[in-house]
Amino acid sequence: MKLFFSRLHKKIAAIVTAGLLGAGVYLPLPKAEAVDAWGAAAQALGVFAAYKSSLASILALGNNVSAQVQSRAQDIEKNGLDPNAHDVQVVNEVMEQLVSKGHYVLKVNSLPFVWAVNDSKDFNASCYPTNYISVNRALVRGMNLEPDELAAVFAHEMTHGVEQHSAKNYAKAVAQYMGMSMINMDTGSMDWNKLNGLAGYSIAKNVTLPTENEADEGGFYIMTSAGFNPGGGAAAMARMAYYLTYETQNFLEYQDPDPKKQERESYSDHPETRQREDRLAQMMSDYGCGHVTVQDRKDIFIDGEKLLTVEATTEDYNNTMENAYLVAGALAKAFHDYDSIAGWNFHPDKDGNITCLRADRVNAALQKFIVMRKAGDRLQALVAKAYAGEAASGARQKMRAAESKRAQNLAVQREAVLNADGxxxxxxxxxxxxxxxxxxxxxxxxxxxxxxxxxxxxxxxxxxxxxxxxxxxxxxxxxxxxxxxxxxxxxxxxxxxxxxxxxxxxxxxxxxxxxxxxxxxxxxxxxxxxxxxxxxxxxxxxxxxxxxxxxxxxxxxxxxxxxxxxxxxxLQDIAPKAYEARQKQKAEARKKYAEQWKKEQKEK
Incomplete structure (x- = not known):
């Protein structure tokens, strides 16, 4: 058993640093009838105690500033800092906007977010239990430094922190491994290797996977409330799928272009990328009162009527899908933000083309394509028609009701923090x-x-x-x-x-x-x-x-x-023995350093 639990803790240690876990686990118990009723009750209490103890430990870690600082230091020591100042500037600007303007509530035992851009070549970002967000350079470059796409990824990680997923699900992972091992000792239903594999699979599917979906949803509302393009999440998933298929240099990240061969959700602790894209696209549509949809990942529709088709705008790779979601996202944001067409500010540009909305990054793709496709007049007509139909469809009331419910939930959370004990x-x-x-x-x-x-x-x-x-x-x-x-x-x-x-x-x-x-x-x-x-x-x-x-x-x-x-x-006068011990330690450290230096010189 000692060896088993040693492997257990090494395995779930990765869960803690990633901060990407989640919900409850319900498994069939092999040969459960063989377990004595009193023994089963005792095991249940033991497993519950293990869960509570693990949860308390990780929550305490997450509320420790020294641990947060150390999280950042260890990440940087392992991976180095991204030397590109522009990468860091873009990440800082996106994170500052999310942290300062996004709608979320930190629990009373959570720390404010800190972050850094490391020099890792792996396509990843993660949130530690301490609310330190580690951003890999490869992800920043892989997303082409696109702020709205990066915002979706970072807000996803923030949701892991806000919901304390690492602590909760580390505790659930410990409890599940312990519970399954106890049952196996009583029933002898399988060898330890099979048990280890079954438990790992079950944790991935029943614990980690649900919180990935939760983080996608929570991240969507944090990033949209902070003013980013609602299509950024779906665009990020489309971009990620392309990168992992055609650009990654890490074979462990590779994703087969054939959807039938991917089937990642059958064994991965993350949802399949295309499913995440579709879910985020639906959230984008709902955010804009259901008016805007993307079909075939390139055609933009308003209430079922086609507005325009986008195309790639870079020679480096096919970014058609990203353009589609960013165009649709700008439309969805406008429908969300304005209760009438007046807020869209339709007007002719300097060349006489009909355009609309503010000239900013969120609307840039939309404005580019309505001019390119000469679609300004059609957009204005479709928008007017959409607002005219809202009274009958109740689309705006439905969107506002969902938003009100989210606001009420945040208000309840704020009250809990404000009423925290001394x-x-x-x-x-x-x-x-x-x-x-x-x-x-x-x-x-x-x-x-x-x-x-x-x-x-x-x-x-x-x-x-x-x-x-x-x-x-x-x-x-x-x-x-x-x-x-x-x-x-x-x-x-x-x-x-x-x-x-x-x-x-x-x-x-x-x-x-x-x-x-x-x-x-x-x-x-x-x-x-x-x-x-x-x-x-x-x-x-x-x-x-x-x-x-x-x-x-x-x-x-x-x-x-x-x-x-x-x-x-x-110290030499105050505590001579302590002084001598320190000098001995220094001498040993110098000797070790010299030996290491000689070894490195020989290897050269």
Missing amino acids: KAVKKMRENADTYSDFGWGEKASQQMQRVFASRNMDNLAESQSISARAKAVNGDFAGALSEADKAVAADSKNIYTYLNRADIYHMQGELDMALADLAKAKEIDKNNAISYYLSAVIEDERGNVEAAKADFAELYRLQPKAVNQIPDAY
Whole structure:
């Protein structure tokens, strides 16, 4: 059993980093009649306990700023950073728009999204349990840096984070493996290799696959609410299918062009690409009151009447399908956004061609093809006819009702966050301060906005002091000191109001003021190690060796595990044995490095 569970944890570890799992699992139990009723009940309780324990562990990981920072660091260490500044700029712009304008609600125990573009050649993006979104360079290039298509992919990953799919489904995977192994021990129905294969297949189909569909749907509404083209999702799937068939250099990614040979949904933990394309195309149509459809992946129809046919607009590959969905998406967005034809702003362009809508990226493909096909007059007539028929069809009321239901669900989720208990709010505040520790002032301020919005904020003064420190990390020292002063005035007995103001003074170079606050902090709590550490650092900067040594010594006495924070020059006198152990470690590290360097030179 030890070997089996070792394989289990290695296998499902990949689930955690991908963040792409999901729903419940219901399996027939082989020879279940052979299992004693009391034994079955005990097993069920054990499996449930395993599920709850695993879920709690991964949720805790997902609410840990240090783990989030480490997620990003490990990704970059493994894959490197994309060296192309334009790639990074496009991804940043898309993600910033999604994060700031998209409609979604982060759970109280979730962190704000962070992301990076790595240098991996694999066509992929993933959301870690920590809400770190890893974007591979190959995906950005594979999507030709098309913002609306990238938005669909990134919003899909955001949905995995919002719904905490990684944590929930890692726990379900652990529970399923455990449950099936227990039953197998009782019944002896199959060998462990077959059991392992069956469990993996069942998790892919019954756990992972449903959440992929959920992430497609959730991502669609995040990206459309952020202002992206509603056809971006279907276009992304069409582009992905082409890339995986004709361009990928990774044979593991290859997708056969014959749909009959693909049959990916029979064994994959992701839906078949064409099915995803069709579902996203239907969502696009529903978003636009059902008026707009794409047929044969190239013909655009409004209420069953053909408007125009698109064609490829690049010599590099056939992008007809993408053009079709981006044209249709612009139409769907206009039908969604405007309750009458007046909002379309039909007008002649400088060459006398009838065009409409704003001249922006979302509408660019539509405007190009209506001019190319001389279809402006026909579009205007079809749009007018579509609005005229809405009263009878109820199309707009149906669309608005669906949108209202989504808004109500988000409102319920917001209320849950606003009413979070004091313990959860305290954790948000601690996360904000940790962001400041890492120099991520903007994320710290975002967390503090959530704290101040909470109805059960437990400590105003401490919240103000942490918010002040975040402002200082962002470079707003005037605002930081103003808020820090308010925190001290609100609670002059709270040690953290002084510690945070001292840190702000330190950042400004006001060392005397910082030491004065640290002295006050020591008076309030002589056993708080942070006060002595900060004092030691400042005294060392000022060249006051004896004062610095005294503070470092007190730090070591109060918190021996903080030994790594003490410089050699002081540690040698404060803790000679710890100093000797450190020197030994350094010598071993240098020796190992030298041996590795010699090995590499010989291989060259």
